[in-house]
Amino acid sequence: MSNFGPLVEVGWLRAHLGEDDLIVLDASAYLPAEGRDGRALYRQAHIPGARFFDIELFSDPETGLPHMAPSQGRFARLAGELGLRNDARVVVYDQKGLFSAARAWWLLKLFGHARLAVLDGGLPAWTGAGLATALGEPAPAAPTRLQVAFRPALLRGLGDVWANIDSGRELVLDARGAARFTGEAPELRAGIAPGHVPGSASLPFTELLEADGRLKPAATLRALFAARGADGARPVVTSCGSGLTAAILLLALEAASLPEGALYDGSWTEWGGREDTPKALGA
Template sequence: MDDRGYANPEALVSVEELSAILGSPELAVIDITKYLPNEDKDGFAEYRRAHIPGARYLDIDAVADRSTPLPHMLPPPAEFAAAMESLGISNATRVVFYDQKGMSSAARGWWMMRAFGHDRAAVLDGGLPAWIAAGHPTEAGEPPPAAASAYAPAFRPWLVKDIRAVLGNVAEPHAVLVDARPAARFRGEAPEPRPGMRGGRVPGSTNLPHLTLLQANATFRPAAELRALLKEAGVDGSRPAIASCGSGVTACAIAFAAHLVGLPDIAVYDGSWTEWGGRDDTPVVTG
């Protein structure tokens, strides 16, 4: 446990810590930025303009399950392994994920690695804004091809939930379902960023907007504050928990926060509201 009270501090890397190890052959730094459909920005284009030196880009819409129209669903293990090898990542690599907004999609990378059995994954605290604010350099363009590597995934199915599991939990609640969307979207009072979605929430779910886990500079709050926020949302380790959001990205920040403070693993409903709110046969609560 470190001075911030984190039970698993190695999962959260400061910009100073990353700067000290940048360039290490056993390290991979990955920009995993994903902008919402209504943000009118392209993560890869922004990456090419400025990124942490040596970082590579992982497009979660490309490294995804192609058998479903749902966005960036977790890919099959073989496809994930191929993507890791294309990035020069092996099972021994320490991987640090960051995003351009501070902390929006970085935890998705951490969760994807965890789901495929890779525990040497971390998130850059504060992301690219914190890196730049600390005076560290960036570079433009794309890096040279990655060195050859071999990656063998070990899938952990308990970290991923589908719509059947969530429907079952509505019928017979046993797990806490925590929604990471902003409160107004959770209540059905603000439109979803994707067209065609109903507003509202899954019956019985609680709300923990992912931004409340962060300080003003997009770094994670100290452990005591995270534990209090998680407990208020019903996540205290006494019951299983499932995190949800708009499309399975910011939900991973809840799973990450729980890991940071030493709570049991939280599963992620990968289809999240894009799947649930995009159908007309799922129950919805508003208000």
């Protein structure tokens, strides 16, 4: 199914749920200030048969930064424990509509999974269609041995973004709210300076979403990207606070049929948490 993804609608998932080659993942995650537990909420209500994809587990525990991509070995081990298979179609969703599901989608892409989609509108779209949810946790899936193919072109580090300030080869889009980008609003984490990477452009992820959490139509997305200079001529790198919502911009690029982008994994938590990085204020 070469044309699978990047989005599927509730009607499609309802029609295909339970098929042998379909795996559904609840990748709900919340910011520390929200005080909510994605797994606990998953146990209260999830799409029947969905497995919980723990973004905190699928992270590098050694960096001191939140949500950093894990090593190939760690990813392969955790994905195998979750029962993921190379030949499976994987649909990811979250409890908000679209927030953290895109991060799981990007991680799976980063490690080479091809048949991927995000449920447009997430769990709210499912329940809003009057469809049933399940309680608790299903029995663990049979473990698998996943073949991982790391795609470094989808990932950027601090040095890449720093070098790009002078070269301007890539367009850095910041998914945080506009007031955080300008430095008018404080950061969500203590000890993080305000502002943005010099030369980057602001595109809050919320501007890409309808009120119900679905992505806006492809033509609207293309116009929003073009207004920031992302028209396909220059490679795009996305950033946010800690690597979650930057992935929404990457998903939207694909939904808009624009060239695939890369994610600055450390995002502003890394950049703004260092004293030696240059920082810009204002628009």
